[in-house]
Amino acid sequence: MTRAKPIKLEARGLSVEFAAKRVLSDVSLALAERSVTALIGPSGCGKSTFLRALNRLHDHSPSAAVHGQVLLDGEDIYHPDVDAVVVRRRIGMVFQRPNPLPGSILDNVTFGLRLAASRDRSSLTDRAERALRAAAIWDEVRDRLGASALSLSGGQQQRLCIARAIAIEPEVLLMDEPCSALDPLATERIEALITELKRRYTVVLVTHSLAQARRVSDETAFFYLGALIERGPTDRVFEDPQHEKTQQYVRGSIG
Amino acid sequence: MKRAGDRVLGALCALALALLALTLIAIVASLAREGTAALVTGTRDGLALAALGTAAVTFIMTLCSVPLGVLTAVYLAEFARDEDRSTRWIRAAVRALAGVPSIVFGLFGLGFFVLFVGRGLDRVLYPGLGAVFGRPCVLWSGATLAVLALPVIIVTSEEALRRVPNEQREAALALGASRIEATFRVSLPAARAGVLTGVVLAIGRGAGEVAPILFTGAANFTPEAPTDARAMFMHLGFHLYALSTQSTDAASARPAAAATAVLLLAVTLSLNAVALVLRDRAVKRASPEARR
Numbered sequence A: 001m002t003r004a005k006p007i008k009l010e011a012r013g014l015s016v017e018f019a020a021k022r023v024l025s026d027v028s029l030a031l032a033e034r035s036v037t038a039l040i041g042p043s044g045c046g047k048s049t050f051l052r053a054l055n056r057l058h059d060h061s062p063s064a065a066v067h068g069q070v071l072l073d074g075e076d077i078y079h080p081d082v083d084a085v086v087v088r089r090r091i092g093m094v095f096q097r098p099n100p101l102p103g104s105i106l107d108n109v110t111f112g113l114r115l116a117a118s119r120d121r122s123s124l125t126d127r128a129e130r131a132l133r134a135a136a137i138w139d140e141v142r143d144r145l146g147a148s149a150l151s152l153s154g155g156q157q158q159r160l161c162i163a164r165a166i167a168i169e170p171e172v173l174l175m176d177e178p179c180s181a182l183d184p185l186a187t188e189r190i191e192a193l194i195t196e197l198k199r200r201y202t203v204v205l206v207t208h209s210l211a212q213a214r215r216v217s218d219e220t221a222f223f224y225l226g227a228l229i230e231r232g233p234t235d236r237v238f239e240d241p242q243h244e245k246t247q248q249y250v251r252g253s254i255g
Numbered sequence B: 001m002k003r004a005g006d007r008v009l010g011a012l013c014a015l016a017l018a019l020l021a022l023t024l025i026a027i028v029a030s031l032a033r034e035g036t037a038a039l040v041t042g043t044r045d046g047l048a049l050a051a052l053g054t055a056a057v058t059f060i061m062t063l064c065s066v067p068l069g070v071l072t073a074v075y076l077a078e079f080a081r082d083e084d085r086s087t088r089w090i091r092a093a094v095r096a097l098a099g100v101p102s103i104v105f106g107l108f109g110l111g112f113f114v115l116f117v118g119r120g121l122d123r124v125l126y127p128g129l130g131a132v133f134g135r136p137c138v139l140w141s142g143a144t145l146a147v148l149a150l151p152v153i154i155v156t157s158e159e160a161l162r163r164v165p166n167e168q169r170e171a172a173l174a175l176g177a178s179r180i181e182a183t184f185r186v187s188l189p190a191a192r193a194g195v196l197t198g199v200v201l202a203i204g205r206g207a208g209e210v211a212p213i214l215f216t217g218a219a220n221f222t223p224e225a226p227t228d229a230r231a232m233f234m235h236l237g238f239h240l241y242a243l244s245t246q247s248t249d250a251a252s253a254r255p256a257a258a259a260t261a262v263l264l265l266a267v268t269l270s271l272n273a274v275a276l277v278l279r280d281r282a283v284k285r286a287s288p289e290a291r292r
């Protein structure tokens, strides 16, 4: 079924080195539009590194070198003429640890909008409300939009970070273990949210929870020691893994 | 055995601390006793003029050193690559600057600001008019003090910026901020308290320094407050020095000298107190978890 959808984002021969140490080698992976792709694999296998390469976040670490291509709608985001800022507006990111900015809840949600120079106050708050509703946190913060974002609980902070990312309406949303710091209830809400987000965005989800990958993703990609070992429809990868390492991982004997 | 040793060490520390506190109290008390009386009764014009001059030169110093110092810190913390040679040179220069005795700054200020920059300006702006910029004045004293304040501002601001977690920068970048925007909208505001601490400490240090202004603009006596940046000025620290060394009757000058010292101490101590409060806030801000 995913085959029918056009390709939104595609990594081609993507490698990342930190100070000449290869952490990600030659990964090629195509992501269909409006789908959820889960990235799984043992800790340290390069999932976050791959994710960060997809919106050029390695640009600013001097020790990192990225090779290969990442095509967004067929165009390489690493082409010298492409502005990383524009890329990041189209490819949003939610980090492994909630990282609200100092300032109020409203400041956080409107940060990206204010950068994009939309100064109209009323449309700012409207769009903030829409984003907060979409991230299923509106009811909890509607009465205290001016309060410090740091006064929220971890789960609320993470949903605020999601709201902040979708407020600028990116086309792709990269989520790095968005539930790793959350309780089951908050996790459930975020999973429901991801399923909802899929209707508009292309979602890439790094997760350590195999159950979560099965619940929310259409496609699953398994990474091991910096390489992409296997990818395919989620049900197929979990029920009938082709590669020995994948078998061991999804059955819980490595990782 | 060990515990007895510990106790002796503890007692010695307490003694040292008590001595230190006593000295401070003795200094402040004796100055206050002599000085406040003179402040209240025999208010001298000189004292008011010296206070005004101190304010003026400190203001100029702040104006010159804060933007340059903070921007240098921003460059070092946010943009410079540590392995670049230029970065290493800037760092070494800042460290060297911090270690230079302040009298050397005075000499440098005379040579560079007064004679080189000042005379140079005169030659271009007022040919044949004599010295307008090219003589000691409050402007060049402020500039010289600014050079003295720079390393303090740069080092503390850079540290404050480095304490801002990288996740915050990345949060901004991921929302489509350029690096400049991430720096000025996220890193710098987050480091605000730490940067301010450095700035206030630097101002506090600069306000009490006499050596850098000796040859660059301080005067024994001026009939009025400096209304022009190219005028010479009176300064509390220098006034104190002049009163204590140049009067023929040292004893009669004592009350005035004490009054000057009280004012000078009040200025520097209150600036340091402000710095302490700001640093306290910076520490709290750096660990929001600890506050919750």
Ligand SMILES: Nc1ncnc2c1ncn2[C@@H]1O[C@H](COP(=O)(O)OP(=O)(O)OP(=O)(O)O)[C@@H](O)[C@H]1O
Pocket (backbone or CB within 6 Å): A018, A023, A042, A043, A044, A045, A046, A047, A048, A049, A050, A061, A063
């Ligand atoms: N900035 C960096 N400098 C040097 N090495 C790094 C850097 N970031 C990551 N690495 C290394 O790259 C490898 C992959 O790290 P990465 O964070 O991508 O793993 P991960 O799959 O996301 O792990 P986890 O599931 O624990 O988050 C690790 O060995 C890590 O030590």
Ligand SMILES: [Mg+2]
Pocket (backbone or CB within 6 Å): A047, A048, A049, A096, A176
């Ligand atoms: Mg990771």
